[in-house]
Amino acid sequence: MVIHSAAILVQKFSESYWMRSARSLSSVRPPVADKREAILRAATQVFARNGYFNSKVADIASAAGVADGTVYLYFKSKEEILHSIFDRTVDEAVKETREELQEVADPREKLRRIAYRHLERLGADRDLAVVFQVELRGSTKFMEEFSAAGFAAYLALIRATIEEGQRAGVFRAGLNAKVVSKILFGALDEMATNWILSRRRYKLAPLADQVLDIFLNGVSA
Amino acid sequence: MVIHSAAILVQKFSESYWMRSARSLSSVRPPVADKREAILRAATQVFARNGYFNSKVADIASAAGVADGTVYLYFKSKEEILHSIFDRTVDEAVKETREELQEVADPREKLRRIAYRHLERLGADRDLAVVFQVELRGSTKFMEEFSAAGFAAYLALIRATIEEGQRAGVFRAGLNAKVVSKILFGALDEMATNWILSRRRYKLAPLADQVLDIFLNGVSA
Amino acid sequence: MVIHSAAILVQKFSESYWMRSARSLSSVRPPVADKREAILRAATQVFARNGYFNSKVADIASAAGVADGTVYLYFKSKEEILHSIFDRTVDEAVKETREELQEVADPREKLRRIAYRHLERLGADRDLAVVFQVELRGSTKFMEEFSAAGFAAYLALIRATIEEGQRAGVFRAGLNAKVVSKILFGALDEMATNWILSRRRYKLAPLADQVLDIFLNGVSA
Amino acid sequence: MVIHSAAILVQKFSESYWMRSARSLSSVRPPVADKREAILRAATQVFARNGYFNSKVADIASAAGVADGTVYLYFKSKEEILHSIFDRTVDEAVKETREELQEVADPREKLRRIAYRHLERLGADRDLAVVFQVELRGSTKFMEEFSAAGFAAYLALIRATIEEGQRAGVFRAGLNAKVVSKILFGALDEMATNWILSRRRYKLAPLADQVLDIFLNGVSA
DNA sequence: AATGAATGAGCATTCATTCAT
DNA sequence: TATGAATGAATGCTCATTCAT
Numbered sequence: 042m043v044i045h046s047a048a049i050l051v052q053k054f055s056e057s058y059w060m061r062s063a064r065s066l067s068s069v070r071p072p073v074a075d076k077r078e079a080i081l082r083a084a085t086q087v088f089a090r091n092g093y094f095n096s097k098v099a100d101i102a103s104a105a106g107v108a109d110g111t112v113y114l115y116f117k118s119k120e121e122i123l124h125s126i127f128d129r130t131v132d133e134a135v136k137e138t139r140e141e142l143q144e145v146a147d148p149r150e151k152l153r154r155i156a157y158r159h160l161e162r163l164g165a166d167r168d169l170a171v172v173f174q175v176e177l178r179g180s181t182k183f184m185e186e187f188s189a190a191g192f193a194a195y196l197a198l199i200r201a202t203i204e205e206g207q208r209a210g211v212f213r214a215g216l217n218a219k220v221v222s223k224i225l226f227g228a229l230d231e232m233a234t235n236w237i238l239s240r241r242r243y244k245l246a247p248l249a250d251q252v253l254d255i256f257l258n259g260v261s262a
Numbered sequence: 263m264v265i266h267s268a269a270i271l272v273q274k275f276s277e278s279y280w281m282r283s284a285r286s287l288s289s290v291r292p293p294v295a296d297k298r299e300a301i302l303r304a305a306t307q308v309f310a311r312n313g314y315f316n317s318k319v320a321d322i323a324s325a326a327g328v329a330d331g332t333v334y335l336y337f338k339s340k341e342e343i344l345h346s347i348f349d350r351t352v353d354e355a356v357k358e359t360r361e362e363l364q365e366v367a368d369p370r371e372k373l374r375r376i377a378y379r380h381l382e383r384l385g386a387d388r389d390l391a392v393v394f395q396v397e398l399r400g401s402t403k404f405m406e407e408f409s410a411a412g413f414a415a416y417l418a419l420i421r422a423t424i425e426e427g428q429r430a431g432v433f434r435a436g437l438n439a440k441v442v443s444k445i446l447f448g449a450l451d452e453m454a455t456n457w458i459l460s461r462r463r464y465k466l467a468p469l470a471d472q473v474l475d476i477f478l479n480g481v482s483a
Numbered sequence: 484m485v486i487h488s489a490a491i492l493v494q495k496f497s498e499s500y501w502m503r504s505a506r507s508l509s510s511v512r513p514p515v516a517d518k519r520e521a522i523l524r525a526a527t528q529v530f531a532r533n534g535y536f537n538s539k540v541a542d543i544a545s546a547a548g549v550a551d552g553t554v555y556l557y558f559k560s561k562e563e564i565l566h567s568i569f570d571r572t573v574d575e576a577v578k579e580t581r582e583e584l585q586e587v588a589d590p591r592e593k594l595r596r597i598a599y600r601h602l603e604r605l606g607a608d609r610d611l612a613v614v615f616q617v618e619l620r621g622s623t624k625f626m627e628e629f630s631a632a633g634f635a636a637y638l639a640l641i642r643a644t645i646e647e648g649q650r651a652g653v654f655r656a657g658l659n660a661k662v663v664s665k666i667l668f669g670a671l672d673e674m675a676t677n678w679i680l681s682r683r684r685y686k687l688a689p690l691a692d693q694v695l696d697i698f699l700n701g702v703s704a
Numbered sequence: 705m706v707i708h709s710a711a712i713l714v715q716k717f718s719e720s721y722w723m724r725s726a727r728s729l730s731s732v733r734p735p736v737a738d739k740r741e742a743i744l745r746a747a748t749q750v751f752a753r754n755g756y757f758n759s760k761v762a763d764i765a766s767a768a769g770v771a772d773g774t775v776y777l778y779f780k781s782k783e784e785i786l787h788s789i790f791d792r793t794v795d796e797a798v799k800e801t802r803e804e805l806q807e808v809a810d811p812r813e814k815l816r817r818i819a820y821r822h823l824e825r826l827g828a829d830r831d832l833a834v835v836f837q838v839e840l841r842g843s844t845k846f847m848e849e850f851s852a853a854g855f856a857a858y859l860a861l862i863r864a865t866i867e868e869g870q871r872a873g874v875f876r877a878g879l880n881a882k883v884v885s886k887i888l889f890g891a892l893d894e895m896a897t898n899w900i901l902s903r904r905r906y907k908l909a910p911l912a913d914q915v916l917d918i919f920l921n922g923v924s925a
Numbered sequence: 926a927a928t929g930a931a932t933g934a935g936c937a938t939t940c941a942t943t944c945a946t
Numbered sequence: 947t948a949t950g951a952a953t954g955a956a957t958g959c960t961c962a963t964t965c966a967t
Contacts, residue, residue: 076926092400094315098962108928110964119962179313179400220453220472227452228445235444251441259480297952319937329953331939340937518931534842536757540958550932555959621755621842662914665898666891673890674883693883701922739947761941771949773943782941 077115079105081129084122089168093123093176126172131191134162138198148206149257155199156229156249163233164245174234196222203260212260221260228252298336300326302350305343310389314344314397347393352412355383359419369427370478376420377450377470384454385466395455417443424481433481442481449473519557521547523571526564531610535565535618568614573633576604580640590648591699597641598671598691605675606687616676638664645702654702663702670694740778742768744792747785752831756786756839789835794854797825801861811869812920818862819892819912826896827908837897859885866923875923884923891915 083105087096098119102109116122138155145151163170200222206212212221229252236245304326308317319340323330337343359376366372384391421443427433433442450473457466525547529538540561544551558564580597587593605612642664648654654663671694678687746768750759761782765772779785801818808814826833863885869875875884892915899908 094400097960102929109962110929111927113963114926175399178396179315216476217472220469221476223452223456224449224473224476227449227455229448230452231444231448232441234448248441251438252445255437255442255445255477255480257480258482259476259478261479318935323954330937331954332952334938335951536842539956544933551958552933552960553931556930561958617841620838621757658918659914662895662911663918665894666915666918669891669894669897670887671890673886673893676890677886690883693880694887697879697884697887697919697922699922700924701918701920703921760939765950772941772951773949774947776942777947 076105076107076111080107080112080115080122081126085126085166085168085172088123088126088176089171093179123172123176126169127177128191130162130169130173131195134159135191135194135198138195142198142202148202148209148211151202151205152199152225152257153249153253155202156225156253157246159229160232160249161246164236167237170233170237174230174237196226199225206260210262213262216260225252225256228256297326297328297332301328301333301336301343302347306347306387306393307389309344309347309397310392314400344393344397347390348398349412351390351394352416355380356412356415356419359416363419363423369423369430369432372423372426373420373446373478374470374474376423377446377474378467380450381453381470382467385457388458391454392458395451395458417447420446427481431483434483437481446473446477449477518547518549518553522549522554522557522564523568527568527608527614528610530565530568530618531613535621565614565618568611569619570633572611572615573637576601577633577636577640580637584640584644590644590651590653593644593647594641594667594699595691595695597644598667598695599688601671602674602691603688606678609679612675613679616672616679638668641667648702652704655704658702667694667698670698739768739770739774743770743775743778743785744789748789748829748835749831751786751789751839752834756842786835786839789832790840791854793825793832793836794858797822798854798857798861801858805861805865811865811872811874814865814868815862815888815920816912816916818865819888819916820909822892823895823912824909827899830900833896834900837893837900859889862888869923873925876925879923888915888919891919 080101084096084101087101087104091100096119098112099109101119101122102112105112112122116125138158141154141158142151145154163173200218203212203216203218203221207214207216207218229249232248232252233245236243236248301322305317305322308321308325312321317340319333320330322340322343323333326333333343337346359379362375362379363372366375384394421439424433424437424439424442424446428435428437428439450470453469453473454466457464457469522543526538526543529542529546533542538561540554541551543561543564544554547554554564558567580600583596583600584593587596605615642660645654645658645660645663649656649658649660671691674690674694675687678685678690743764747759747764750764750767754763759782761775762772764782764785765775768775775785779788801821804817804821805814808817826836863881866875866879866881866884866888870877870879870881892912895911895915896908899906899911
């Protein structure tokens with residue numbers, strides 16, 4: 042009973058973050074993952090709306106519901122947040138695409154899946170799309186670094202599919218698979234960028250068909 | 263003789279700056295045009311090397327060989343410099359492309375010219391290419407503004423050629439010319455971006471052939 | 484007893500900074516109030532010595548013992564600092580004067596108190612006096628804004644006292660109280676300004692007697 | 705005849721400023737005086753409307769109808785322009801007041817003339833009044849310098865009249881003439897300042913009567 | 926882990942003044 | 947004398963990052 046009153050006291054404090062976190066470090070620990078996630082999500086939104094350079098870390102923190110300093114417990118710098126958004130998304134896309142490709146055999150169908158999912162992904166989250174199509178482009182250094190990382194893996198998926206098709210005699214053997222894969226990527230990329238910049242609101246993913254129509258026609262043996 | 267003395271008088275005055283300046287808009291007083299040009303050139307270089315946001319106006323001024331304040335005699339702001347680089351180049355590209363297209367009749371050949379000149383232009387000035395492929399992309403607002411300006415005119419040239427080819431029965435009539443033109447542009451754009459980001463040094467323009475090979479195959483009737 | 488253990492728990496937490504801060508707004512966490520005060524004090528000094536326009540925010544910050552950026556945690560701009568100096572002082576003067584006037588009944592004695600305290604206040608802090616007599620005068624906009632604010636309240640005190648004296652038959656009824664109050668204020672103001680500009684060092688407050696001698700003689704019925 | 709043709713030639717050039725000025729340096733010379741005057745007038749207006757610190761020399765030049773650089777042919781610096789406005793006006797006021805005082809004998813009437821003319825002068829040129837009542841006050845250094853110059857002479861006129869009145873037994877002998885003269889000046893000064901800051905438009909000069917009513921009553925023997 | 930007050934480096938822009946013409 | 951293009955020193959304010967609590 043008297044203990045109870047103590048418990049009540051404690052319970053009252055238990056609403057404050059530090060008590061919860063003290064309790065959950067070993068067991069639940071949703072805060073950690075949650076906060077990193079929340080910051081990443083908030084940053085995507087803030088970057089998309091204001092542009093990377095015009096976005097303040099304080100804005101991200103506030104949008105994520107954490108204190109300014111907390112951001113630095115999860116990310117080394119503002120730039121690393123941008124990097125992380127890229128990394129997380131590309132890695133996921135690569136993984137997802139890989140799995141999806143295993144379900145299909147026909148190289149043409151594989152490319153169709155890649156293209157469709159590519160646009161579908163971007164079309165599903167406008168803020169993320171803006172970050173990918175606009176904000177991530179504003180830095181040579183950034184693009185250089187990442188063209189060597191996950192992005193290369195993504196392009197490699199396309200390229201491997203092209204080569205597969207060439208070996209299968211479906212695509213013309215004389216084509217440079219590397220260049221060809223960039224052509225497809227560039228075309229899809231342009232669709233995405235235009236979709237973002239357009240004031241009109243339309244579905245992005247269906248454009249994959251038009252792109253593929255021409256592309257496949259163009260590369261077929 | 264007395265006339266002579268009058269002539270001398272005049273000759274004497276003809277040395278004063280204001281008389282010379284009337285005579286010499288092109289020779290003696292090139293500073294005006296020259297400085298604007300110099301600043302634009304310097305800015306292209308500085309932006310390409312450091313990125314727009316990391317470039318200081320002082321860097322541009324010093325690279326252009328003028329004082330910091332002088333920059334503001336020719337441009338209202340740092341941003342206007344970036345805009346001017348874009349404007350000048352796109353306007354010129356549109357004009358040049360228009361003229362070139364008049365020399366040819368075959369839509370396929372027209373597209374070939376567009377594509378080749380597109381890559382040739384960027385391949386000829388790496389700094390300018392970096393500004394176009396990287397720095398100009400880092401701002402939604404910027405891209406939105408300009409997609410409606412000179413850039414739209416450039417895309418319209420491609421689109422018009424596509425439509426021309428459709429009317430001539432050279433390209434498939436069922437294709438959406440707008441989308442198709444973006445596909446071509448996107449493919450070329452990706453070639454340019456990859457060229458910039460690559461550490462390897464290769465000729466950019468020749469890639470136009472590979473792009474067109476696939477593209478024309480893809481759209482042909 | 485068990486209650487006691489609860490109390491202990493609480494006591495344990497009471498050592499953390501956030502609990503202390505709740506308790507110690509006046510003692511442990513004086514930084515907040517202190518820094519604002521320090522900046523205001525430093526600014527008064529810096530403004531008085533260099534003039535408002537020649538004073539750098541960095542000077543104020545350094546004089547206050549804080550970083551440049553800290554100034555902006557307490558004030559929105561350099562101008563707001565000047566405003567705050569004015570506000571704080573006038574508000575206090577009005578309040579103080581009001582209280583003092585309640586202790587007296589005779590309108591003549593009231594004016595004497597006002598005049599004496601007016602000069603005494605300025606005479607007690609030369610830097611503040613300089614800011615008031617010199618720096619605050621250098622802007623029409625500024626003076627217009629404030630003639631409508633606290634300053635009006637101050638002048639109203641004088642005016643009310645005059646009118647009171649008129650009703651009491653002590654001061655001539657025919658006089659325009661508004662103009663009369665400005666005459667007194669103007670005379671005192673000039674004393675203060677001259678005191679500041681003079682290289683001689685003399686007591687300012689005693690001049691109130693000479694001003695009042697003439698003034699009261701002039702307005703008496 | 706031939707000479708004539710030379711004369712015609714010369715006449716043609718005579719429209720340019722430098723030839724006119726060459727001719728007129730010895731005789732007409734309106735440009736010099738005119739331009740100095742024009743700049744002073746323009747500066748008064750510009751300072752009054754924007755404040756001294758917010759006024760650009762370029763604004764003054766443009767308002768005066770001369771080139772930026774021309775300003776520096778007549779004044780050493782922006783500050784000297786402000787000084788010159790003060791000097792010119794005070795010197796004139798002192799001279800004018802001196803002359804006016806010689807027409808009168810009665811010290812009371814003399815003060816009346818001083819006060820009336822003081823307010824009349826300021827009331828006649830609002831821009832000049834703003835510069836005097838507001839812009840010139842914003843600098844300790846400035847006020848210090850000038851309290852020792854023409855301004856002192858002006859105050860001395862008032863003081864001398866007071867002393868004259870004391871000797872004549874019209875004003876109380878026990879009063880400190882120096883302080884008394886400042887009281888009068890301060891009262892008038894406040895009238896002027898209030899007139900400027902007020903949005904209401906009323907005649908300034910008539911206020912001299914109310915000021916003098918009280919002042920003379922206050923100092924009379 | 927979380928907080929947010931404090932820090933201080935960094936920079937675009939202005940504008941008084943100069944000087945070649 | 948007049949011009950006005952060019953200069954470059956000067957500074958308020960921002961914001962990523964740190965760190966005491």
